[in-house]
Amino acid sequence: MATVYNWQLGRNMSYPYNAAFPQWQFAFVFNLNRCLGCQTCTMACKSTWTFARGQEQMWWNNVETKPYGGFPQHWDTKILKIIEDIAPGSAVWNPALAAPNAPYGVFNGYTIFEAAARAGINEQAVGYLPPDKEWRFPNIYEDAATGYAGKPGEFSNPTGTTLPTHSQWFFYLPRLCNHCQYPACVAACPRKAIYKRPEDGIVLIDQSRCRGYRKCIEQCPYKKPMYNPYTRISEKCIACYPRVEGKDPLTGNVPTETRCMSSCPGKIRYQSLAQLNADGTWLNNPASPLYYMVHVEKVALPLYPQFGTQPNGYYIPPRWVPRPYLLQMFGPEVDSAIAKYMAPSRELVAILQLFRASQKIIFTYKRIDGPLLYSTTINGQPWSLYNDTVIGYGKDGAEIVRVTVEEPVHTRDANYYYNSI
Ligand code: SF4
């Protein structure tokens, strides 16, 4: 049992596995305010990696309609309940203790690893194996909204943004393996068949070692390893590692976004790699859009950080959803993250232009001042939009893309055919 520092929890925790930290860490930011639930990402992954016999029920990337949907069904509420039953009422954050190495404050509850120790069960982490029927639907309850009868003003941020409370709400939650810093799947496997790559932190199942014990499926709180009943071994998202390595000739052999990221028509996805310090914390680099969104503005938050695996999928929370629901899902920075997204800083506006601007992975960016487009007030505060130019650079420092905040208007030549079909 190792003692490790989990910066998302703001404290040390027990992790039942010893491993060095990678140099770089695969990570992504999804803007949930923009996801349209089109499942293009889902099909991009399916048609690339899981179209063979025995993979019919596998959706390494899935998009589920919250609050009712889930793949597998109820994956999050079930694990939350397991922990709650072991340590009732303990899942509480103390945001007052926020510090540079504890950006969300301190989580006082039990992680999946600590809950197992508290319950005295002979497992690395608490979990459960979903029955077959819970894997049947990739997006059951699609578009099913829930009503909310809250008290007036209950979901307003008293210090910032006031939002209209919708009486009906749902949102789409795209998910894939989080390539966690402290993966439960790695710790759980009795065969040591799962490993985390030192070069990019991608978590892979060694297909030649796996014997189908399914402890990885049981103990991954996100339920992202999946069992192949034909080969009788398990598989999971491989983060399209040949593309991340720059093996795809399409982009001239530079690090390239995964299939699910690069296919997103809603432009909700930004993917990159975070450079890590020797102790596993993120190297301070505000020129990295990833670092900026996660650590400087804290507008992108981890999914269920309280599970303790330190996931590397980050989400800009949807602004219309009742805050207690989001607080449980993304932690105590939710109000602040939404307030910042509603009145974005000039830097954040620039970075948001880089979402899906290229298939090549953008590592750093630069913003060049442009003219004022317009000014207004948001929540009583002055706010201005500028037509800045944003340049994205690759790992080698070469320019990948150059965009402006205002989309350029292209006028069709009057001599063109009206319809080219
Ligand atoms: Fe492992 Fe699950 Fe984390 Fe992926 S999301 S690395 S499968 S624990």
Ligand code: SF4
């Ligand atoms: Fe599938 Fe690649 Fe996306 Fe993983 S990163 S869900 S393997 S498309």
Ligand code: F3S
């Ligand atoms: Fe291990 Fe999971 Fe295979 S627990 S043996 S990687 S099914």
